[in-house]
Amino acid sequence: ESGSVETWEELAATCSRYIAAVTGSETPPEIEGYLIDGRAAFFAADTIKATLHLAKLYDALLADKGSFPLLERMIEGANTSEPLLSPEEEIEVSRGHVGCMSPKFPLSPSQRKALHHFMRTGRGEVLALNGPPGTGKTTMLQSVVAQLWVDAALRKTECPLIVASSTNNQAVTNIIDSFGKVARDENDPLYERWLPGITGFGLQMAREERWKEGFHAYDNPFRNGKPETSGLFEKIERPEWLEEAEALFLEKASERYGPLTNVASASERLHAELWECAESVGSLLDALLRTAPSSPDAKIGEETRRRLGELEESLESAAKELENGRRLLARAEETRILWEKHLASESFLVALLSFLPPVRKRKEAADRAFLLERSIACESADREKIREALARQREEAAKGASEAEARLNERTRALSSLEESWSKAASLASLARINLDAEDVSLNEATERLDTSVRAKAFRVASHYWEAEYLRELRGNIESKYRDSAAPDKRARMYRRFAKLVPCQIATFFMLPNYYCGYRGKPIHMYGEIDLLIVDEAGQVAPEIGVPSFSLAKRALVVGDIFQIEPVWSVAVGTDSANAVESGVVRSEEEYEELEKRGFFAASGNLMRMAQLACRHTQYPELSPGMMLVEHRRCVPDIIAYCNDLVYKGEWLKALKNLHS
Numbered sequence: 001e002s003g004s005v006e007t008w009e010e011l012a013a014t015c016s017r018y019i020a021a022v023t024g025s026e027t028p029p030e031i032e033g034y035l036i037d038g039r040a041a042f043f044a045a046d047t048i049k050a051t052l053h054l055a056k057l058y059d060a061l062l063a064d065k066g067s068f069p070l071l072e073r074m075i076e077g078a079n080t081s082e083p084l085l086s087p088e089e090e091i092e093v094s095r096g097h098v099g100c101m102s103p104k105f106p107l108s109p110s111q112r113k114a115l116h117h118f119m120r121t122g123r124g125e126v127l128a129l130n131g132p133p134g135t136g137k138t139t140m141l142q143s144v145v146a147q148l149w150v151d152a153a154l155r156k157t158e159c160p161l162i163v164a165s166s167t168n169n170q171a172v173t174n175i176i177d178s179f180g181k182v183a184r185d186e187n188d189p190l191y192e193r194w195l196p197g198i199t200g201f202g203l204q205m206a207r208e209e210r211w212k213e214g215f216h217a218y219d220n221p222f223r224n225g226k227p228e229t230s231g232l233f234e235k236i237e238r239p240e241w242l243e244e245a246e247a248l249f250l251e252k253a254s255e256r257y258g259p260l261t262n263v264a265s266a267s268e269r270l271h272a273e274l275w276e277c278a279e280s281v282g283s284l285l286d287a288l289l290r291t292a293p294s295s296p297d298a299k300i301g302e303e304t305r306r307r308l309g310e311l312e313e314s315l316e317s318a319a320k321e322l323e324n325g326r327r328l329l330a331r332a333e334e335t336r337i338l339w340e341k342h343l344a345s346e347s348f349l350v351a352l353l354s355f356l357p358p359v360r361k362r363k364e365a366a367d368r369a370f371l372l373e374r375s376i377a378c379e380s381a382d383r384e385k386i387r388e389a390l391a392r393q394r395e396e397a398a399k400g401a402s403e404a405e406a407r408l409n410e411r412t413r414a415l416s417s418l419e420e421s422w423s424k425a426a427s428l429a430s431l432a433r434i435n436l437d438a439e440d441v442s443l444n445e446a447t448e449r450l451d452t453s454v455r456a457k458a459f460r461v462a463s464h465y466w467e468a469e470y471l472r473e474l475r476g477n478i479e480s481k482y483r484d485s486a487a488p489d490k491r492a493r494m495y496r497r498f499a500k501l502v503p504c505q506i507a508t509f510f511m512l513p514n515y516y517c518g519y520r521g522k523p524i525h526m527y528g529e530i531d532l533l534i535v536d537e538a539g540q541v542a543p544e545i546g547v548p549s550f551s552l553a554k555r556a557l558v559v560g561d562i563f564q565i566e567p568v569w570s571v572a573v574g575t576d577s578a579n580a581v582e583s584g585v586v587r588s589e590e591e592y593e594e595l596e597k598r599g600f601f602a603a604s605g606n607l608m609r610m611a612q613l614a615c616r617h618t619q620y621p622e623l624s625p626g627m628m629l630v631e632h633r634r635c636v637p638d639i640i641a642y643c644n645d646l647v648y649k650g651e652w653l654k655a656l657k658n659l660h661s
Helices: 008-023 052-063 069-076 087-095 109-119 137-155 169-180 232-236 239-257 263-290 300-344 348-352 357-373 383-432 443-480 488-499 543-552 573-582 589-597 607-614 637-646
Strands: 126-130 162-166 202-205 217-219 504-508 517-519 523-525 530-535 553-560
Touching (some): 052 523, 069 553, 069 607, 087 109, 109 126, 109 137, 137 162, 137 169, 137 553, 169 202, 169 504, 239 263, 263 383, 300 357, 383 443, 443 488, 530 543, 543 607, 573 589
Parallel strands (some): 162 530, 202 217, 202 504
16 A cells, blocks of 8 residues: 555544455454553553763864874774785784684684784784674684783783674674683693682673673662673672682682682682693694795695605715715725825836937826726826826715715705604694694694683683683772772773773673773773774674774774675765765765775764775675685575575685585
8 A cells, every 4th residue: 555644634544444454344354452441542661762972072172172083093994915924924913813702613724814913913003803604703703802811911911901892782792792602621620710600701781670680790870970891790799799709719629729828829820820821732733844835824734744754865865875975985085095006116227218219108198098997087097187187076975975965964854854843743742632643734724722721721711811811900909998999990990900801891882982981070081091992793783883983993903895785874865965965974975985985974874884895904895895705504505505606706705504404
């Protein structure tokens, strides 16, 4: 049914026709438990202005004259592009990759490449990560958080502030779920939390009515005119919980390390084990690299055994060369001595009369016979030149013997070095649950095993190290009667304390500016306080909603897919373009269209497009700027082929399942 509805009576009549079409009755059906009143009514309801905190942040940014490097990068884009890391550079970065969250799922090749490039980002930089459906965005985000958390523990620096955000509650809920249900080894006490009531690794920051049941949460509502902590930390930051927590923690730590009487000692033991984990990662990679695999996918054992065989053959050949060289040297030395004896044996009379032709010919014939007997070629009959030729022959033989000896020594060292490297690699590989004598793996496969063994272990060791540091800080706060407050520095200190137990804070873009706004006589936004801002489902984030929060962070990882669901735009293009002209943002329709391509506008833009243009790296120029996840885990090849043909220009997504899996 079409047509305009201009009065309430027309609207009521239209609705009655809809009911009749569906139910077959002109009158509304009777529904048990409901009564048809016949009167119109209005109900008052509490309303919450969703953009309230965003508007306050916008006002503050317009008033403040400071520098916001990350925000400026998002707006201005990357001035220069940089090439992707070389394989050698990636290996170097991999040595510093010390943390993975899951002991069950290693990083895929594209996840690892993205992580390595993220690890090279600095302050004010954005890494855009294009993540089509099913390509492991959650595992990737967990790995980034784990890496930063473990690295800070290793270096004994302050705990990093990591915030994950998006524009809608479902995206935020997905992040909360992923950090609340991290895979673990059920048979190893190391993979448990050692504090009562602490389970997941994410902290949902939201109003209490928005909390997802069963997961750690936080809010700072105003009570009696002052902000107070609500949620997990309201319950645990009490003397009675601290006593229980310290006892349980020391019990668990003593089971692992032997009797311990204080949390500080446990912290040191945990840090020592964490350091061993980090060193073993670098040592194993170095040992495997010293076997000089031809490529990251080459089977190291097969190649090493082949090269050992080749070196042994080469060593045997070099030994024969040296033996022959020494024999030639001995022969040359003997010939030189015999020549001198030949000259000395000549009679005085022959030497005296050698100017006579018959005598000279006889002397030359004797010299030729000497040389022919020893297969020595010499064009001159001059005895001095013959002496020089024999000396040269001896020098060449000595040089040949010396070079043969050097080759033998070099191949001996090469064989010894390869045997030592292989032996060391086999010993270290056991830490990554690899038996090099029984199975053949590539460098890439060994790196994957490190993810689920040493790096996953390092994450859990780090989690207990941070638990110890949390207990120590909480004990100090209680004994010194320290109190948190809304002052920006104290709020940052509080959040870093929270991060020792739950490394990832999770909030929507609507609420994030509220949580990172302190108060000292007036509201003060905490610019640049967040060490890493993670944005999930960025292709669904409208730019005006997401961009302001970049002022609160040092660097950003932006994950999304511009080919999936678009943002919900609440402004028409005509209105938006008119606003842009009136406010002086653009001077013409052409300028508007140019900025529109960059994802800027509230009527058509999205945060992912802006992040792509702010990223220095482009992995697949044919698709989009930024890095990309390409290994798909959910669907069979036929479905992925359809997605590739429809959206991803051919063969970019790789199905990891087959029709029978």
